[in-house]
Structures are given as structure tokens and as C-alpha cells.
Amino acid sequence: MEKRHYLAIGGIAIAAVAALIAWSMSSGMAARQASGHAMFTPDLTGIADGAPIAEVLVPAAFSSEAQMGERAFNAVCAVCHGANAAGINGTAPPLVHIFYESTHHGDAAFYSAAQNGVQAHHWKFGDMAPVTGLTKADIGNIVAYVRALQRENGIN
Known part of the structure; x- marks a missing residue:
């Protein structure tokens, strides 16, 4: 040639x-990474401090395990993660978010975060401290509740 x-x-x-x-x-x-997850910190501009970060659809009914998880979540987790795990801007992220789908953060990640705390890695809210007073059964029920909310919002 x-x-x-x-x-x-x-x-x-x-x-x-x-x-x-x-x-x-x-x-x-x-x-996006190969897994489909955003590699950047979500932009929260326009969301007031203390306001919910996500709009969360709630299922019409929960399993009995998820109902127990909802009660435990509301008693312990909602103070930071907000009602229905929608997050609170300036405090903690929404758990009803693609970052926390089961293929990216499996159930074991929730157990580990609750028992050991977790270093901030997707959001700029700072590290999460370990949560005291929750049994493994409580955490399992909370995971069932969060997963039910995620499914209702198209996160599998």
C-alpha cells in the first residue's frame, strides 16, 4: 500500500x-465504572441542609421481617439516614440509592457498617461510627426493610 x-x-x-x-x-x-456505578460524588446543590436527599416510594406492604426492620430503622438509623432511608443533606446519605444496590453493597456491607462503622467513600458526610445496641437479627431486619424500599424504587 x-x-x-x-x-x-x-x-x-x-x-x-x-x-x-x-x-x-x-x-x-x-x-461510570464498568459496574455501572457513578464514580463521582453526587451533586447536592439545591438541596437544603437537613432536607431529604432522595424521593422514596414506599411499598404498599412489607414482609414481617421488613416491618420489624422499619421499626428498628426508625428507632436507630433514621436520625441520620432520614425517614424511609431518603438521607439527610449534611448528615448522611440515602440508602435508597444505586450506590447501595445489592450487587455493589451486599447485605454483609450493612452488617459491617452497623457493627464496625465505615469510612466515607461515596459521599462527603464523613465516616459512619459503629451503631451500638443492635443485634444481628435487628440488622438483618433493617436490611430487609432497606432492600424492600430499594426494590420499590427500581434498585435491585
């Missing part, structure tokens, strides 16, 4: 790569 053919093929390849990059950025793919 002549040199100009190589140059033409190279130019086409560069144009194709540039088009792919532009397409991925316009579709939001550049801001």
Missing part, C-alpha cells in the same frame, strides 16, 4: 475513536 493509504486508514481510525469518545461522554458512560 502506498503511504497515503496508511494515512487515510489512520485518519479514519482516529475519527472513529474521537466519535466513540464523544458518544460515550454525551451518554454519561465516561462517568
Whole structure:
């Protein structure tokens, strides 16, 4: 092949790569990991401090385990994570959020966070301290409640 053919093929390849990059950025793919999770801290501009972060749909009915979890959540977790796990801006994140879907933060992550605390890694609210006074059964019920809320909101 002549040199100009190589140059033409190279130019086409560069144009194709540039088009792919532009397409991925316009579709939001550049801001996502392979797992589909945003790699950036969510923008909370426009949400007042102390206000809920997420709008949460609540299921018409909960399992008995999730009902017990709702009571435990309201008694211990809602002070930081808000009613229906919607989060409280300036305090703690919503647990009804894609970051906490079961394929990214499995149930064991909730047990670990409650028992050991957790270092902040998705949000800028600071670290979560361990929660005292919860049994493993309590945490399991809370997880059932949060997962029911997540499912109702399209997070699986």
C-alpha cells in the first residue's frame, strides 16, 4: 500500500475513536465504572441542609421481617439516614440509592457498617461510627426493610 493509504486508514481510525469518545461522554458512560456505578460524588446543590436527599416510594406492604426492620430503622438509623432511608443533606446519605444496590453493597456491607462503622467513600458526610445496641437479627431486619424500599424504587 502506498503511504497515503496508511494515512487515510489512520485518519479514519482516529475519527472513529474521537466519535466513540464523544458518544460515550454525551451518554454519561465516561462517568461510570464498568459496574455501572457513578464514580463521582453526587451533586447536592439545591438541596437544603437537613432536607431529604432522595424521593422514596414506599411499598404498599412489607414482609414481617421488613416491618420489624422499619421499626428498628426508625428507632436507630433514621436520625441520620432520614425517614424511609431518603438521607439527610449534611448528615448522611440515602440508602435508597444505586450506590447501595445489592450487587455493589451486599447485605454483609450493612452488617459491617452497623457493627464496625465505615469510612466515607461515596459521599462527603464523613465516616459512619459503629451503631451500638443492635443485634444481628435487628440488622438483618433493617436490611430487609432497606432492600424492600430499594426494590420499590427500581434498585435491585
